[in-house]
Amino acid sequence: MTGPQPRPTVAAIPAYVAGKPPRPREGLTVFKLSSNENPYPPLPGVVEAATEAAARMNRYPDMGSSELYDALAARLEVPREHLALATGSVALIYQLVQAFCEPGDEVVYAWRSFEAYPIAVTAAAATSVRVPVLADGRHDLDAMAAAVTDRTRVVLVCTPNNPTGPAVTQAELDAFLAKVPPHVLVVVDEAYVEFVRSSDPIDGIATYRSHDNVLLTRTFSKAYGLAGFRVGYAVGPEPVATALRAVSLPFGVSSVAQAAAVASLAAEEALLERVAALVAERERLVAGLREVGWDVPEAQGNFVWFELGDRTADFAVVADELGIVVRPFAGEGARVSIGEPEANDRVVELARRFPR
Incomplete structure (x- = not known):
């Protein structure tokens, strides 16, 4: 090419992969658990x-x-x-x-x-x-x-x-x-x-x-x-x-x-209440995952990690079948955000269905 060329390092920049949104399903509420978003609406005011x-x-x-x-x-x-x-x-x-x-x-x-x-x-x-x-x-x-x-x-x-x-x-x-x-x-x-x-x-x-x-x-x-x-x-x-x-x-x-x-x-008071509720859901989810046999790492954010290796893509497919979207990292594992209680229940069901 004879046109302007960017610095060589620009071509080497890895792409940022954003969490995918869920695809609509008739008769099924779907949940996006791929971007570590807060499931609550904006704080008061x-x-x-x-x-x-x-x-x-x-x-x-x-x-x-x-x-x-x-x-x-x-x-x-x-x-x-x-x-x-x-x-x-x-x-x-x-x-x-x-x-x-x-x-x-x-x-x-x-x-x-x-x-x-x-x-x-x-x-x-x-x-x-x-x-x-x-x-x-x-x-x-x-x-x-x-x-x-x-x-x-x-x-x-x-x-x-x-x-x-x-x-x-x-x-x-x-x-x-x-x-x-x-x-x-x-x-x-x-x-x-x-x-x-x-x-x-x-x-x-x-x-x-x-x-x-x-x-x-x-x-x-x-x-x-x-x-x-x-x-x-x-x-x-x-x-x-x-x-x-x-x-x-x-x-x-x-x-x-x-x-x-x-x-x-x-709105600090409302913030603390919501964070406490999300932490409680995180603890409930982790307990549920361990109950069905998954030894997930310590979760201190608003997400949990599944170490999956080359089974990561299959895990994401099964999650999609259940109406939840997770964030797969090819060949490594999947990150799943803490969401609404129903969404978290489905994550436990996903863990139960997917062989450890």
Whole structure:
């Protein structure tokens, strides 16, 4: 070809595979359990706030996201200058790799983990260093620390780990941070932090306050139920947060999304009730799966993981027959979101029908 050619790394970027929607069935309610979405509607006051903001769609959004930054700073008790917003926490992952990695620099992360990691790393012409998770789906933090080299600029710690489910403990994270050089940025990806019920949960805010190289990424997509509006935020030392804001897309977070996020933060009581209900359903589902013979990994997010290997595609087919759509990872396993009680009952039925 003689026309313009993209950088070679662009052709190497793996595709992001989104969760498929269910196909309609006559006489059968179908459920989408493939995208870790919150099955509840928006929190009280959110639709009203979003509708009011939508009436001003002829105007650009507040580029400084002032009201949302103020609300987050107050809620988290951190300086505004330590915050960065983006269109979902996934956008922050892209931005931090862009801001901190030169071509060829290394980014260390567990695998399997969030599938956007290799996409963001490859797009920045950096190099992925994948460290296999342990047999129980947990991060092998000792191996990740050993994988850090002179070329490492970023380490990504996904907790709870998507898609396998376990969460890193505070003791584990502290021991890991003690081994990582201070010039390496450690990103604690807490997209599912609200669902964690560990006996030793990470205190992300306290951890970032005591380390100059720790950044937290969080989202309104999961617990807050704003997946369709794309709002994520990072909390970190001022120089790191400033760098993220410097490479952010101008006007990236829409006025409607900003208004919805602010209203969601104000509805904390309802949020906690919904999260508690989802955690209870998660525990009920895990108990049901173990009762029929499945030893699924510890589930600390709003999903469960089935280790299936080359039977993954068959599992997805049987799920579809039952009117539920799961997220298959070819040759590895399937992630199934926590949904409505009826949907979760069908997941137990799926586990009962599918041979262990």
